[in-house]
Amino acid sequence: MTAPADSPAETIDTLIVGGGMAGLAVAWNLLRRAPDRRVLLVEAEGRVGGNVRTVRHEGSVVDLGPDVLVARDAGTLEVCEALGVAMVRPSAAVRCVQVVRKGRISKMPEGLVLGVPRDFGALATTPLVSLRGKLRAACDLLMPPRSTDGLSLGQIVERRLGREVKDVLVEPLVAGMHGGDLDRLETDAVFPQLSGVGGSVIRALASTRGAQPPSLRAPGGGMQALVNALARALGDRVVRGRRTVALARQPDGFRASFADGGSVRARTVVVATPPPETAALLGPIAAELGDVLRQVVMRSSTSVVLGFGRGDVSLPEGSGLLVPRIEGAAFPSITFVHAKWPTRVRDDLAVVRAVVDPSRAPDVVTGDDDALIEAVLRELRRFVKLGEPRWAAIQRFPYASAVAEVGHRARVREARERAASLGGGGGGGALHLAGAAFDGPGIAGVLDGGKKLAEALTA
Numbered sequence: 470m471t472a473p474a475d476s477p478a479e480t481i482d483t484l485i486v487g488g489g490m491a492g493l494a495v496a497w498n499l500l501r502r503a504p505d506r507r508v509l510l511v512e513a514e515g516r517v518g519g520n521v522r523t524v525r526h527e528g529s530v531v532d533l534g535p536d537v538l539v540a541r542d543a544g545t546l547e548v549c550e551a552l553g554v555a556m557v558r559p560s561a562a563v564r565c566v567q568v569v570r571k572g573r574i575s576k577m578p579e580g581l582v583l584g585v586p587r588d589f590g591a592l593a594t595t596p597l598v599s600l601r602g603k604l605r606a607a608c609d610l611l612m613p614p615r616s617t618d619g620l621s622l623g624q625i626v627e628r629r630l631g632r633e634v635k636d637v638l639v640e641p642l643v644a645g646m647h648g649g650d651l652d653r654l655e656t657d658a659v660f661p662q663l664s665g666v667g668g669s670v671i672r673a674l675a676s677t678r679g680a681q682p683p684s685l686r687a688p689g690g691g692m693q694a695l696v697n698a699l700a701r702a703l704g705d706r707v708v709r710g711r712r713t714v715a716l717a718r719q720p721d722g723f724r725a726s727f728a729d730g731g732s733v734r735a736r737t738v739v740v741a742t743p744p745p746e747t748a749a750l751l752g753p754i755a756a757e758l759g760d761v762l763r764q765v766v767m768r769s770s771t772s773v774v775l776g777f778g779r780g781d782v783s784l785p786e787g788s789g790l791l792v793p794r795i796e797g798a799a800f801p802s803i804t805f806v807h808a809k810w811p812t813r814v815r816d817d818l819a820v821v822r823a824v825v826d827p828s829r830a831p832d833v834v835t836g837d838d839d840a841l842i843e844a845v846l847r848e849l850r851r852f853v854k855l856g857e858p859r860w861a862a863i864q865r866f867p868y869a870s871a872v873a874e875v876g877h878r879a880r881v882r883e884a885r886e887r888a889a890s891l892g893g894g895g896g897g898g899a900l901h902l903a904g905a906a907f908d909g910p911g912i913a914g915v916l917d918g919g920k921k922l923a924e925a926l927t928a
């Protein structure tokens with residue numbers, strides 16, 4: 470069924486605003502369960518996918534945005550299977566995690582969970598932590614329990630294991646994944662295994678020994694392949710280049726107005742845009758909801774990817790490096806794309822990716838592209854040997870992700886509840902919020918969230 474692109478007199482069933490992975494996942498799951506629903510997805514840009522950006526250079530397939538799906542169970546991969554998107558695993562090189570410490574590179578000890586040891590022995594021989602740091606970490610096993618109410622993850626880890634383990638082992642892993650400052654991140658959101666743990670964190674994690682690690686997968690053709698498959702399946706229910714500028718309540722739902730002057734009426738609206746955009750759309754009809762959404766902390770980031778001749782680089786073992794914030798670099802990690810995804814890069818090429826975090830180096834990202842490439846190259850050369858790049862690709866993400874600072878889960882819960890209670894002007898219709906800020910932080914979260922929301926909408 471073709472959904473009306475511009476028919477204010479007609480009311481469709483569901484309008485989805487935002488064509489990132491979240492909006493696409495909601496639409497696809499909805500149509501899978503209820504193929505006759507009149508569903509329309511409107512995306513502001515001329516392309517769908519949002520943060521997903523796969524580019525090709527000299528035959529190499531490179532993701533500038535998300536490059537791996539961290540699936541906790543088979544349900545997450547259901548959509549890929551149903552759409553026939555062939556998934557690949559990263560190479561075994563990802564198991565070798567290397568960390569920079571005072572400019573030197575050493576392997577992350579094995580058996581840690583997000584940098585926190587499950588037994589003290591894991592720390593014993595690593596050169597990454599000093600003897601003093603190790604002795605301090607051992608105090609975790611002796612210190613009495615204390616309440617952790619209101620404490621951030623960084624505060625808990627520092628209290629139990631000391632500053633050095635926090636800065637060198639935990640910070641680079643957690644910050645690389647969640648962004649932001651460890652001392653402000655919410656434990657429940659980023660490290661649920663430590664939620665409510667007031668005593669030894671080493672003992673608390675010991676029980677997770679033997680647990681299956683999440684499976685890492687990605688479409689062989691890069692993350693854009695999944696976006697393209699979703700968009701193909703949705704057909705003309707996806708409208709690109711149509712920015713939603715306002716939502717108004719109607720007796721039986723909502724009316725969405727677009728920047729091009731058109732509008733659509735829908736009984737149910739799912740807003741799958743980053744919280745600041747969602748606040749701009751919903752603030753005028755629900756001031757308190759707008760206020761809550763504006764409190765969600767967002768971060769930006771900039772990907773810089775550089776292509777080299779394989780002979781022009783000398784890189785350590787593994788698929789990249791973690792760079793703790795205390796090293797003073799602009800990025801929390803470096804990925805050797807050719808080592809992580811060998812089938813995507815020609816044998817004679819090496820591809821290096823750094824995702825610059827502006828909170829670490831505000832000056833680096835404000836310059837023009839040439840200055841940015843120069844600055845990133847200079848910083849990369851502090852850690853690895855690189856010749857002159859053959860090509861460079863840059864992508865700036867103004868809304869890279871929401872940062873799960875203390876209170877984040879309560880804020881997004883409140884926003885969702887306020888949205889769900891809004892309804893249309895006459896009580897009909899429903900409004901829902903989707904996206905990585907609510908279900909994320911990653912692709913797996915928004916795929917699972919899209920499925921759950923579609924189930925609720927078709928129940």
Ligand SMILES: Cc1cc2nc3c(=O)[nH]c(=O)nc-3n(C[C@H](O)[C@H](O)[C@H](O)COP(=O)(O)OP(=O)(O)OC[C@H]3O[C@@H](n4cnc5c(N)ncnc54)[C@H](O)[C@@H]3O)c2cc1C
Pocket residue numbers: 486487488489490491492511512513514517518519520521533534535536537538539711712713714741742743746770772824866868869870903904905906909910911912913915
């Ligand atoms: C550099 C980087 C690396 C990452 N790496 C990983 C990774 O390896 N694995 C992982 O799982 N996750 C990763 N992530 C996170 C992942 O990208 C996000 O979880 C996911 O893409 C968010 O999808 P989304 O649909 O919620 O938001 P978005 O991708 O931001 O999509 C929102 C969409 O809404 C549209 N929109 C905004 N306003 C309007 C409007 N008014 N009207 C219509 N449309 C509008 C936007 O144009 C956009 O297309 C990474 C993110 C970045 C930036």
